Amino acid sequence: MGLLAAALAVLTAAVGFVSVSGNARQTACYALQLDARARMERCMEAVRGYREELGLPLSPEDFHKTGLIGEEYTDITTTLGSIEAKRTAADPDMAALLVRMFSEAGLRSGDRVGAGFSGSFPSLNLAVLCACDAMGLEAVYISSVGASTYGANSPELTFPDMAHRLFLDGLISHDSALVTPGGDRDNGGGVFDEEAFVPILKRVESWGIPVMREEDYQKNLSSRLDVYGADGIDCFVAAGGNITSMGLGDSALSLGQGLLHHTVSPDRLSKTSGLVEWYLAQGIPVINLLNVRKIAADYSMPFDPMARSAPGDSPVYWTTEYPRGPIALALGIALLLLVAARKGRTEFADIKTTGDGK
Known part of the structure; x- marks a missing residue:
């Protein structure tokens, strides 16, 4: 003994x-992370300007004046959301985090990223797009109009509106490939005030962006796969809780948050599976962005901090090497x-x- x-x-x-x-060392993608953060800061500044033009004051809950925190409730609000999670996500360091996740997934310049964006976390959506631009990745994304509380739930400035204006202003490289209502079964049924909802879709159509309002779940998924292209994608990102990403049941929630390193057996797929499970079953890397508290904890980022880190100071830019x-x-x-x-x-x-x- x-x-x-x-x-x-x-x-x-x-x-x-x-x-x-x-020994703390900068990540191998440190310079790209700083680039993505700077891009997101410019996007946030632009969105604040859009709000001012439209007469939309900053939310009193938007402590850091990001312009990406919406109202508690509007006619296009879908579900309840955490204001603490929304404030945590509305941090330009989230773009740096996405660069790190994409790098950990093995993505390189020229790869294609397919994304499904709800309006619930406009900040995470922009973080994905800014990270793609910084890394030279092609982003093909589908945006939803509906948003949970404190998300992009202003009918005058939905996430598709934000993305379109940012694209026209040259601040992001790609506009929405398709726009859907979001909410219940991704068709807006039983959730939205129709009088507020229809003008938004007409506005989107006037830009030349196709709108899909498909009640059949399987047809909805099939249409999304068509948008991502016959050549496929190298990574799928689910930002927010769009039902086509997560599926009709709760099975996708058990797969984890952030970069999902494991695969799913094709036998697990069912008629209720969403794109997260579907792409994992194909061996495609998936990044799931929904539980912000867990994602922040996994990368040692503060949750709902009163002060923001300076560029490059957050733990997301650093790794620790231990003596062997x-x-x-x-x-x-x-x-x-x-x-x-x-x-x-x-x-x-x-x-x-x-x-x-x-």
Whole structure:
């Protein structure tokens, strides 16, 4: 038992030493992260200007004056949302986070990203687009009009409106490929005030962007896959809780948040599966952006902070490298001690057996 205790003590000491000996280093994509953050800051400034032009005051809940926090309730509000999560997501460092996620997914310049955007987190939508532009990725995205509380729920400035104006102003490289109502079954049924909803779709159609209001769930999914293209995509991003991304049931929620590293067996797919499950079953990387609290925790980002980090200061720009030598030495010593302990037990057992034989 003494040797076993010694082995444990060696490992414990090594872990303690290494835990305080890590060296923080910039991520390999640090410069791209700063570029994406700067792009998102320009987008946020522009959106604030759009709100001013339309006579839409900043929300009193928008502590950081981002322009990306909506009202508590409007005629196009779909579900309840957390104001703390909305404020956390409305941070230009989210664009830096998406660069890191795309890099971790192995994406390179020229790759295609397919995205499904609800209006609930306009900040996350813009973070995805700014990260794509910074990395030279082609973004093909479908936008929804409806939004949860404090999202892009102003009928005069929905997320498709924001994206279209930002595209025209040259601040993002791609406009929406398709716009849908969002909400219940992605067709707006039973959720919206029709008088507020119809003019929005007509406005979108006037830009030359197709609008889809498809009640059949499978046809809706099929149409979305057609938009993403016959050549397919290299990564799928689900931002917000659009039903076609998450599916009709709760199965996609169990798959996790952020970059999903695992795949899904094709046998798991059903008529209620959404695009998150579908793309994972094809072996395509998926980034799921819905539970902001968990995503922030996973990357050591503060949740609903009163102050924002300076560019490049957030943990999302840094990784920690630990010295390998002490761990290797400790493992070697511990292994020798365990071998010695096992040998000692074997010899003791032999002596005991011999003594019993007498």
